[in-house]
Amino acid sequence: MGDPFKKVQPGDPIDGIPAETFNTFIDAALDFKARTRGRGQKATPQAPQRTIIPVKNMSGADRYRFDVLEISQPLFNINSDAGKERPMAMGVKPGGPSSKIAVLLEPAKVEEIARACVSGVTVARVKLKEKWHDWVDLKKDECEYLQSRVEPGGGYILWSTGQVGTQLVLLKISNPPPVHFPAKITSVESIGTGRYKYGFTEQEKKEKEHHGWKDKKEEDGGRSGTAFNLVETVADATCVPAKAGETVWMEEVHFTGEGGEEKIEYWFQYEEYEDDSSSSSSSGSGELTVDVPTCGMYNQCGTYIAFPQVRIHLPPGAWYESISPTLVPIYECQSSGDDSSSSDSSSDDSSSGDPSSGGCTGVCGWEWQWIDGYGMGWVKVSGECEPGCTCDPPDYLGSVPGEGATTNCYPVG
Numbered sequence: 001m002g003d004p005f006k007k008v009q010p011g012d013p014i015d016g017i018p019a020e021t022f023n024t025f026i027d028a029a030l031d032f033k034a035r036t037r038g039r040g041q042k043a044t045p046q047a048p049q050r051t052i053i054p055v056k057n058m059s060g061a062d063r064y065r066f067d068v069l070e071i072s073q074p075l076f077n078i079n080s081d082a083g084k085e086r087p088m089a090m091g092v093k094p095g096g097p098s099s100k101i102a103v104l105l106e107p108a109k110v111e112e113i114a115r116a117c118v119s120g121v122t123v124a125r126v127k128l129k130e131k132w133h134d135w136v137d138l139k140k141d142e143c144e145y146l147q148s149r150v151e152p153g154g155g156y157i158l159w160s161t162g163q164v165g166t167q168l169v170l171l172k173i174s175n176p177p178p179v180h181f182p183a184k185i186t187s188v189e190s191i192g193t194g195r196y197k198y199g200f201t202e203q204e205k206k207e208k209e210h211h212g213w214k215d216k217k218e219e220d221g222g223r224s225g226t227a228f229n230l231v232e233t234v235a236d237a238t239c240v241p242a243k244a245g246e247t248v249w250m251e252e253v254h255f256t257g258e259g260g261e262e263k264i265e266y267w268f269q270y271e272e273y274e275d276d277s278s279s280s281s282s283s284g285s286g287e288l289t290v291d292v293p294t295c296g297m298y299n300q301c302g303t304y305i306a307f308p309q310v311r312i313h314l315p316p317g318a319w320y321e322s323i324s325p326t327l328v329p330i331y332e333c334q335s336s337g338d339d340s341s342s343s344d345s346s347s348d349d350s351s352s353g354d355p356s357s358g359g360c361t362g363v364c365g366w367e368w369q370w371i372d373g374y375g376m377g378w379v380k381v382s383g384e385c386e387p388g389c390t391c392d393p394p395d396y397l398g399s400v401p402g403e404g405a406t407t408n409c410y411p412v413g
Contacts, residue, residue, distance in 0.1 A: 051120040055091040057108040059143055064107050066125040066168065067143050069093070071100040071118065091116065094138035097221035099154030101138060101146065101173050117173060121158065124171040128164050133157070136171065140219050146171075147220075150205050151181060182213055183227070183250040183268070185242050196241045198227045200266065203247060213247060223252070227266035242270040360389035362409035368398025378405070385409035 056075055057063050069091025076083040091102045103124045108114035117124075125145045126136050136146040137153030145166050146155060159170040187199035202223040203213035216222030227250060229242060242248060248268040365382035378393035381404075385391055389409040398405070 050087065052105065052115055052117050054086075054088040054113045055102050055104070055108075055116040055118075056088070056113045057104075057110060058090045059093045060110065061143070062107070062109045063104055063114075063143060065104060066123065067104050068124070068138060068146055069102045069104065069116070069143060070095060070098060070138055071102050075113075088113070089118070093141055093143060096140040096219075097137035097149075097153055099137060101154045103146075103171075103173070119173050121170065121172050123168055124155065124173075125166065126157065126160070126169045126171065127166045128157075128160055128169075131160075131162050131164055137221070140221065180249040180251050180268075181223070182247055183223075183266075184213070184215070185244050185246050185248060186224075188241050188244055190241075195232050196229065198229065198242060198268075200224060200227045200248075200250060202250070223250075223266075225266060227268055230267050230269045242268075246270075360386055360409035360411055362386055362389060362391070363406050364391035364409065366393050366405045366407065368401060368403040368405075370401065376401070383409075388412055 054075070055069060055071070057069065058072070059069055063069070070093070072090045072092045074083055075088035075090055078084070082088075089102070091104075102116040102118050103122050105115045105117060105122070124136075126148060127139075127145045128148045130148065130150075133148035133150060134157055135149050135151065135153040136155040136157060137149060139145075139147040148157070154173060156172045156174065157169050158172055161167050161169075182203040183200040184203050185198050186201055189197050189199075191197050202216045204216040204220075204222070205213060218224075232241075248270055250266050250268045253265045253267055362385040363383050364380055364385065366378040367381045368376060369379045371377045371379065376398065378398065380391075380393070383391070383406070386409065388411060390412050391407050391409045394405045394407055
């Protein structure tokens with residue numbers, strides 16, 4: 001049998017078209033009609049996909065589906081016809097967080113080209129370090145997965161299993177805007193009148209948010225180097241330099257140097273001034289301090305309420321505004337006696353601290369410990385009172401965990 005798709009010439013008879021040829025024409029027409037129905041489009045070439053592009057595996061090893069590479073450069077000269085019409089890129093082993101993410105959608109041997117998602121929504125393999133992490137980015141020298149993180153990165157998790165560990169997630173790849181990152185000042189060096197340069201090390205949150213910060217390892221993308229205080233660039237600035245050991249919010253600034261090469265500098269803003277007699281602040285150093293409750297209230301059976309606090313240091317010129325108080329109900333302790341006795345004892349100032357013994361000779365020992373559901377508080381660890389006597393915890397807050405104290409027993413009622 002001859003070629004069923006051989007074209008005819010003008011004037012050639014078309015009788016007797018083979019069934020295979022005719023049915024192929026019909027199938028092609030139906031397929032085209034289905035793909036263009038309701039779109040109002042004509043038979044024009046489809047534009048290349050911009051969120052899924054061909055990427056050449058230059059990582060030095062065979063890669064599997066959902067492995068990740070870092071985009072390094074266009075595969076073809078960007079000024080060539082091929083470079084303009086169909087974007088293609090080279091993918092290399094990640095050098096660290098950079099947001100230049102390419103998630104392979106099919107396996108790729110060394111120097112083989114495969115489809116990869118570089119923007120938009122895709123399935124991706126992620127190592128979730130904490131179940132509350134929302135962001136991901138590349139990890140240095142790691143092609144098998146993206147690593148989750150607290151701060152914004154090159155991808156946002158739309159869905160995960162909610163469990164820590166390596167897993168497939170639904171991910172939105174995008175390039176986040178520049179953000180500040182926490183950094184600890186490690187050194188201070190004068191470079192002129194009122195100007196300093198600062199050594200710094202990037203910080204990251206510890207496993208539990210209230211535990212503070214720790215140095216971010218270089219292999220996890222931690223940055224370090226020299227930074228400058230933006231406030232010190234102001235003419236005649238009289239601010240005090242930042243102190244070694246302080247944590248500031250740093251910004252990575254990219255710009256073009258004199259020779260046309262890309263330069264990176266790190267800047268932060270730290271503003272504290274020398275004592276000024278004209279300052280309106282009542283503090284001798286010109287600094288206003290504010291003690292602020294930070295939640296975690298606990299109630300020791302109606303005896304007292306304690307709020308953990310932080311002290312905020314504000315620069316001169318800061319002001320405050322009086323606002324409505326927060327009302328917190330105090331729930332009384334219920335004893336085996338009548339309700340009125342427990343109410344009276346909880347509000348009687350003489351029942352706390354170290355009142356007169358009134359004939360009771362016992363002593364109670366207390367230790368400042370963590371109380372689940374409440375926070376830090378006094379826990380009775382030793383001592384008993386005689387019948388008809390009782391003791392209360394100390395009427396002050398402990399300073400450090402494990403601190404000990406004693407109170408004397410006193411008559412009930």
